[in-house]
Amino acid sequence: MAEKWDVVIIGGGLAGLVAANYLAGNNLSILLIEKGKKAGGRARTDQIRQQYFNLGPHALYKKGKAMSILEELNIQISGRSPKLGGIIVKDNREYKAPFTPLGILETSLLNWKERIEWAKALKKLMTTNTENLAQLTFKQWVEQTSHSANIQSLLYTLGRLATYCHAPEASAKIIVSHLKTVMSGVLYVDNGWQTIIDQLHNKAVISGVQVQTHKSVKYINTMDHDHFSLVLSGDEEISAKYILCTTGPHELHHMLGEKSAFSRPSFAKITPVQGAAFDVALTQLPEPRKLFAMSLTDPIYFSVHSNYARLSDDPGSSVMHVFRYHHPDDTLDGTKVKNELELFLEKMQPGWKKYEITSRYMPQITVNQRLPQLGDEQMLQNSSSIIPGLYIAGDWTSPHSILSEGAASSGKLAAEEIIEKEKSGFRANQ
Structure with missing residues (x-):
């Protein structure tokens, strides 16, 4: 017999964990499935040689939807806001x-x-x-x-x-x-975004949500009008009254199969936002006053995050990010891009290699699952009724926002819709 759940959440990133916390405490049996070793998705933080590396530069909007939702869930966040200002580089010259x-x-x-x-x-x-x-x-x-x-x-x-x-x-x-x-300010988070993920995860588990890592969903099948069958990696089968999928659009398409209502041209056109990240930790800054720079002629960013957030077990270390924003049509040469990022870092922090503790280069990371384009709003509003009982959340699913704003707000909204659906069903049966 397949194990039965009221709600199965696919994906343990920010959207899935926010949804789990809102769903908890509503007399629902909830299972969260995460394919990775641990929860977090692209919000995880890796500890390398006592340095805390987010997956590239991360900042939390101080007045944004995600911050409001995290505060609502009583998530404790410490860190500081970077100062406005810095350097603009144009044609190899530096300007205030x-x-x-x-x-x-x-x-x-x-x-x-x-x-x-x-x-x-x-x-x-x-x-x-x-x-x-x-x-x-x-x-x-x-x-x-x-x-x-x-x-x-x-x-x-x-x-x-x-x-x-x-x-x-x-x-x-x-x-x-x-x-x-x-423009209302951002926050760099002490010890990285994993601190947010860990709190969300722990609160969900304490509230009765079951979390299973190292598992993925191979197929989603509709059994009848009020249940789904899910086939997991290892061919384990479970059933769910509601599914909340927080994966990307292409993963969801694969899980539902070619014949599903989700298989439509508009979703096939969804393009991810990607970039190259060079994360670096130094024993000291060769140029302590150069903490932030952006190129006006090339899509490159540099920022020392550790001046505003604790990102190392050694308070003397400096953790920084150099990032290249990719255009969807770019033909990328990973080695060339790395050289480009290293040269920009050398311009900001000359001789940085002498002070290197560790570094990590990721030539092509997905920052957001959807590049927001005209027409997306209508497409995404229609997607909420793909299959009754199937809900979607994640950074790509909100018509109004992307990044952590889209992930957190869509996770909360999907959870509220499931709770309301369950309550309306209960009232109808009274």
Whole structure:
């Protein structure tokens, strides 16, 4: 006999664990299946030689949906916010970043006319009603905002910083919405994002959620009108009244099979947001004042996160990230990209190799499962009714947000929909 569950959650990343915590305590039997060794997904933190490495640079929006949801779940988060400012690199020259009022006045990147125009662009950014941008690409919005090449480049640079999206054809509504949230500040988390994952995991388990790692779902079959059959790795079979899938769209498509209602052209076009990450720990910084830099001419980011968060067992160590944002059409040479990132790090921290404790290079990591594009909103609203009893959550499933914002908010929403469905069924049977 197949083991029966009320809810099976597929995936133990941020979305799955948030959902598990909201579902717990509602008299439901809940099983969370995670294919990896431990929960966390792309929010996990790896400890290498006493250094805490997130999977590339991670920041939590201080005024974002994810922070609000984590606070609601009583997750304790410690860390500090990086200072605004830093360096903008253009054509191999360094300029003061115009991200603060003082920076706007002092930077030599912009002439006086551009400084006034940039200040107006930032004001427009913060006051724009993003609902009015639903039919615009980010490129169209940027070109409407300014005709100055410098200011357009700065807006694209900020867009990459806020969303990791190096694609002007992406949705203006999503990019500008995330930009507005980022401008309210971000938090670098002490000991990495694993501290958030561990708390979510432990609270879920204490509340009765069963978590099984090293397991994946091979197939999802509908048995009857109110149950699913799931075939797991090892050909174990279980059944569920509800399924909450937090994997990517292509994994879900594979689990459901070619004949499912999910097999539709719009989902086949979903493109992930990807980048290359070079995570580095040094015994000391050759240039202690250079903590943040972005290139205006190349899609590259550099930031020392350990100045604001504890990311090493040795308080004297420095942990930093160099990141290259990939465009979906890029043809990538991993060795060439690594050299590019090392050269940018050398520019910011000359002679860094002499102080290296450890480093890790990941040439192509998925940052978000969906590059947000025009038309996604309608597509994703329709996806909520793919198969009755099957719910989806994850960074790609929210029509309104991506990254941790999309993951946490969709996890909460899916859990609430399952709880409401169960309550309405109970009322109908009374």
